[in-house]
Amino acid sequence: MTGLLEVDGLTKRFGGVTAVAGCSFGVGAGSITALIGPNGSGKTTAFNMITGYLRPDAGRIVFAGRRVGRPDPGGLYRRGLSRTFQQARVFGELTVEENLVVARGYSWPALFARRRTADDRGRAAALLAEFRLSHVAGLRAAELSYGQRKLLEFAAVLMSEPRLVLLDEPTAGVNPVMVETMERHIRERNAAGTTFLVVEHDMGFVMRLCDPVIVLDRGAPIAAGPPAEIQNDPRVLDAYLGD
Amino acid sequence: MRGAGPARAAVIFGALAVAPLVLSAHWVVNLLIFTVMYAALASAWNVVGGYAGYPSLGHAAFFGVGAYAVAIWFSRHDVGSGYRPFLVLPLVGVAVALVGLPIAWVAMRTRADVFAIVTITLLFVVQVLAFNLRSLTGGSQGVGINPPPFPADTYERPFYYAMLVLLAVAVAVSYGILRTKLGLSLAAVRADEDKARGVGVRVTGVKLLAFAVSVGIAAMVGGVWAYYISFVYPQFAIDPLVTIGMVLMTFLGGKGTLWGPVLGAFILVPAQQYLAYRLGANQFYLIGYAAIFLVIMLLLPRGILPSLRERFRRRPGPAAPAGAAVDADLAAAR
Amino acid sequence: MHLFIQAVILGLLTGGVYALMASGQTLIFGVMKVVNLAQGAFVIAAAYLTYTLFTRFGVDPFLAILITTPLLFGLGVLVQVAFLRPLRREDASELSLLVTFAVALGIEGVLAVSYQTTYRSVQPSYANTSFTVAGYQINAVRLYACLLSLAVLAGLYLLLNRTRFGRSVRATVQNPTSATLLGVNSSVVSAVGFGLGAATAAAAGSIYGVLYPFYPGSHYDLISRLLSIVVLGGLGSVGGAIVGAGIMGVGSAVIAVEASPTWSDFSFFVVLLLVLLLRPEGLFGARARGAL
Numbered sequence: 001m002t003g004l005l006e007v008d009g010l011t012k013r014f015g016g017v018t019a020v021a022g023c024s025f026g027v028g029a030g031s032i033t034a035l036i037g038p039n040g041s042g043k044t045t046a047f048n049m050i051t052g053y054l055r056p057d058a059g060r061i062v063f064a065g066r067r068v069g070r071p072d073p074g075g076l077y078r079r080g081l082s083r084t085f086q087q088a089r090v091f092g093e094l095t096v097e098e099n100l101v102v103a104r105g106y107s108w109p110a111l112f113a114r115r116r117t118a119d120d121r122g123r124a125a126a127l128l129a130e131f132r133l134s135h136v137a138g139l140r141a142a143e144l145s146y147g148q149r150k151l152l153e154f155a156a157v158l159m160s161e162p163r164l165v166l167l168d169e170p171t172a173g174v175n176p177v178m179v180e181t182m183e184r185h186i187r188e189r190n191a192a193g194t195t196f197l198v199v200e201h202d203m204g205f206v207m208r209l210c211d212p213v214i215v216l217d218r219g220a221p222i223a224a225g226p227p228a229e230i231q232n233d234p235r236v237l238d239a240y241l242g243d
Numbered sequence: 244m245r246g247a248g249p250a251r252a253a254v255i256f257g258a259l260a261v262a263p264l265v266l267s268a269h270w271v272v273n274l275l276i277f278t279v280m281y282a283a284l285a286s287a288w289n290v291v292g293g294y295a296g297y298p299s300l301g302h303a304a305f306f307g308v309g310a311y312a313v314a315i316w317f318s319r320h321d322v323g324s325g326y327r328p329f330l331v332l333p334l335v336g337v338a339v340a341l342v343g344l345p346i347a348w349v350a351m352r353t354r355a356d357v358f359a360i361v362t363i364t365l366l367f368v369v370q371v372l373a374f375n376l377r378s379l380t381g382g383s384q385g386v387g388i389n390p391p392p393f394p395a396d397t398y399e400r401p402f403y404y405a406m407l408v409l410l411a412v413a414v415a416v417s418y419g420i421l422r423t424k425l426g427l428s429l430a431a432v433r434a435d436e437d438k439a440r441g442v443g444v445r446v447t448g449v450k451l452l453a454f455a456v457s458v459g460i461a462a463m464v465g466g467v468w469a470y471y472i473s474f475v476y477p478q479f480a481i482d483p484l485v486t487i488g489m490v491l492m493t494f495l496g497g498k499g500t501l502w503g504p505v506l507g508a509f510i511l512v513p514a515q516q517y518l519a520y521r522l523g524a525n526q527f528y529l530i531g532y533a534a535i536f537l538v539i540m541l542l543l544p545r546g547i548l549p550s551l552r553e554r555f556r557r558r559p560g561p562a563a564p565a566g567a568a569v570d571a572d573l574a575a576a577r
Numbered sequence: 578m579h580l581f582i583q584a585v586i587l588g589l590l591t592g593g594v595y596a597l598m599a600s601g602q603t604l605i606f607g608v609m610k611v612v613n614l615a616q617g618a619f620v621i622a623a624a625y626l627t628y629t630l631f632t633r634f635g636v637d638p639f640l641a642i643l644i645t646t647p648l649l650f651g652l653g654v655l656v657q658v659a660f661l662r663p664l665r666r667e668d669a670s671e672l673s674l675l676v677t678f679a680v681a682l683g684i685e686g687v688l689a690v691s692y693q694t695t696y697r698s699v700q701p702s703y704a705n706t707s708f709t710v711a712g713y714q715i716n717a718v719r720l721y722a723c724l725l726s727l728a729v730l731a732g733l734y735l736l737l738n739r740t741r742f743g744r745s746v747r748a749t750v751q752n753p754t755s756a757t758l759l760g761v762n763s764s765v766v767s768a769v770g771f772g773l774g775a776a777t778a779a780a781a782g783s784i785y786g787v788l789y790p791f792y793p794g795s796h797y798d799l800i801s802r803l804l805s806i807v808v809l810g811g812l813g814s815v816g817g818a819i820v821g822a823g824i825m826g827v828g829s830a831v832i833a834v835e836a837s838p839t840w841s842d843f844s845f846f847v848v849l850l851l852v853l854l855l856r857p858e859g860l861f862g863a864r865a866r867g868a869l
Contacts (some may be wrong), residue, residue, distance in 0.1 A: 051441065077443035085441075091434040094427070102427045105443030111424045160443055298671050349854055356612050357812060359674050360804040361853065363614075367801035368846045375839045483797060487678060494675065529686030536679035541663055544672055 010059035021219035034210035042219035082157035092142030100124040105160040285504030286413035287460035293499035296433030301362030304369035307481035309462025310469035325391030340459030347454035373477035497546030592826025593723030601777030607813035608770035617799030618681035623782025653775025817861030
């Protein structure tokens with residue numbers, strides 16, 4: 001199997017605690033893969049290693065056929081691997097539009113160009129329209145509601161036209177209407193060719209949207225497969241209910 | 244609206260250019276030199292402390308290195324018609340900027356608090372070096388520069404215009420940063436560095452660039468200062484009060500704005516000189532300075548320009564179109 | 578070798594006094610996230626107070642500590658309440674650097690006006706007494722000073738670990754928000770914490786005046802050393818500050834005898850840079866992970 005993302009034997013310890021233990025899985029191109037598991041099962045730690053925020057103690061990460069070397073979130077982003085954070089993180093002092101423009105993953109020469117070129121604005125405008133944020137484009141991001149900030153963060157990481165987007169709990173803390181909106185955006189983007197890896201606690205959301213579903217427990221996958229299979233897997237129930 | 248910034252700059256620099264011709268008393272030009280000097284220093288500091296959000300307390304070290312570079316060279320070489328020291332300034336600036344890169348690389352691995360500590364420690368270390376490298380710096384005896392053959396009547400003018408050019412450089416660099424994606428990247432770094440890394444902002448690169456440019460300008464200003472006062476001692480060339488001056492003026496005028504540091508310098512330097520004049524050489528001066536300092540921090544922590552901008556923004560008006568905030572930002576910065 | 582061991586002894590004794598100042602510094606950071614640039618000025622202020630008490634009233638410098646610590650505790654509380662508490666939350670850590678620097682300048686100014694800018698020192702009769710142990714000279718004042726520092730540090734340890742107030746302080750250090758939710762009065766903890774930090778500076782300052790000559794500008798030398806120590810040990814870690822002070826004391830004493838006294842501070846800074854290169858959070862500091 002050759003996926004867009006291959007994780008092999010990934011391990012991370014914090015002091016005496018092993019957060020991720022020999023974790024191996026793949027994310028197939030074009031899929032919406034879910035990464036679920038009980039609290040403390042190592043999902044976010046795995047995310048942080050995949051996206052270059054944490055240095056793994058052991059293991060290999062291959063993205064788009066290239067081994068990921070030293071932790072470098074920016075380099076990965078420019079190569080097409082984006083992520084969002086559990087607590088939506090946007091640049092509060094920048095405007096909504098600037099939040100998009102800044103996230104385009106510029107090469108050095110482009111940094112000396114004007115703050116917002118017509119091209120930047122065009123691309124940002126298209127994304128803002130897609131995410132129904134056009135009316136707040138000029139507001140400072142700090143002035144948005146939490147749900148809007150989640151949408152903005154999602155929209156912003158699409159500025160670089162990524163191949164793989166890692167979403168860390170896209171529905172955490174937002175209202176049911178926003179959950180549906182989020183779901184629709186992920187579907188649309190996926191139909192257009194973007195691959196997703198989603199960490200999520202809302203099982204309804206996962207079961208509707210994701211295939212395959214990978215279940216982590218104590219830092220390693222214990223099951224993987226289509227949602228219907230996972231739902232009926234006794235090991236998964238055990239992991240969630242405790243033994 | 245485009246062009247308003249350059250027009251404003253032209254008026255300000257035009258007025259500053261004729262100032263010493265109109266007010267030609269020696270003490271006035273002397274005051275102008277120090278005011279413009281601090282305006283340039285504060286503008287340079289603002290690039291790192293304001294735009295990037297890294298409060299350096301070590302800028303006086305680079306100011307001092309520039310001062311010593313010029314002083315040491317021209318204590319051993321002739322100044323010719325008097326303009327040679329000004330001509331070597333770009334060299335000093337570039338050299339110090341290059342030296343600043345590895346220093347920034349180490350120091351900027353830390354965040355705000357520790358960065359401030361590392362940079363202030365750097366300042367004291369450079370001071371120790373200036374005291375200890377006697378064969379080079381003359382230690383506490385200092386270094387003297389050969390005096391230039393400028394006419395006594397207008398002796399200060401070349402120094403003033405050199406400072407003014409450096410201020411123009413500092414403001415132009417700041418303007419360039421604000422107008423380009425460098426400024427946007429730095430704003431992202433200031434707001435949330437980890438997140439910025441994750442959306443492909445070249446965090447390390449823009450930070451190092453900002454630091455290098457900033458200390459390069461500070462060094463050139465130091466070079467002119469050394470030449471003007473013609474004698475360099477460690478405790479005055481590398482003085483924490485110089486750093487604090489830059490920081491305070493930037494805070495007073497408005498951190499992260501284009502003209503804030505300049506405004507701050509034009510308020511504080513004359514006030515400082517007045518205090519020193521009224522309170523004389525005795526140390527009441529320090530107490531007065533500390534008091535002004537505390538009052539500014541407590542009453543105007545955001546600075547004059549941002550406070551004014553806030554006032555304007557609150558004014559009811561039509562809904563802001565896309566990008567209005569940054570335009571307002573740049574406009575207020577002008 | 579003899580000289581080397583002699584230097585190590587001297588360094589450890591000196592380190593003891595610095596440990597006292599630095600533990601206050603790092604305590605203040607731990608409680609309030611404030612880098613107190615006035616810590617050196619507090620030390621020098623206490624040294625001058627001790628000077629006055631000694632020359633005017635004949636109070637022994639070690640006894641003077643009983644007077645200087647409460648006074649500086651009060652000054653610390655005053656500074657916190659008047660200047661640090663009103664700062665806006667968002668940029669409090671940056672502004673507090675500047676505010677404490679201003680306080681340092683103010684103290685320097687007051688001292689310079691009251692005592693002029695010449696060097697002073699406190700010279701009790703036993704200032705130059707020393708013992709000889711196994712062929713090594715141990716200066717009496719330094720030994721007493723180091724012992725006293727250790728005693729004060731032990732007291733601080735007990736205060737932090739055995740009292741209700743100490744629990745509040747430690748809770749605030751670990752997580753200010755939860756501490757507040759658990760009923761810790763954070764404004765009282767901050768004020769008292771800052772006062773305690775200043776008080777340790779006072780205790781160290783009374784001794785400092787006996788060990789070294791000082792003038793109002795001496796706080797610059799002190800603050801650069803203190804900051805190096807706390808960064809080396811890890812900001813906010815009292816244990817780290819003590820170890821950092823030991824390293825600094827021994828390191829500079831050894832370099833002073835092996836190379837030259839003028840280079841001892843400099844080489845210490847090189848060590849600091851190397852540490853930061855490898856561990857930006859310092860030897861014992863918690864690794865800041867941002868919001869990850």
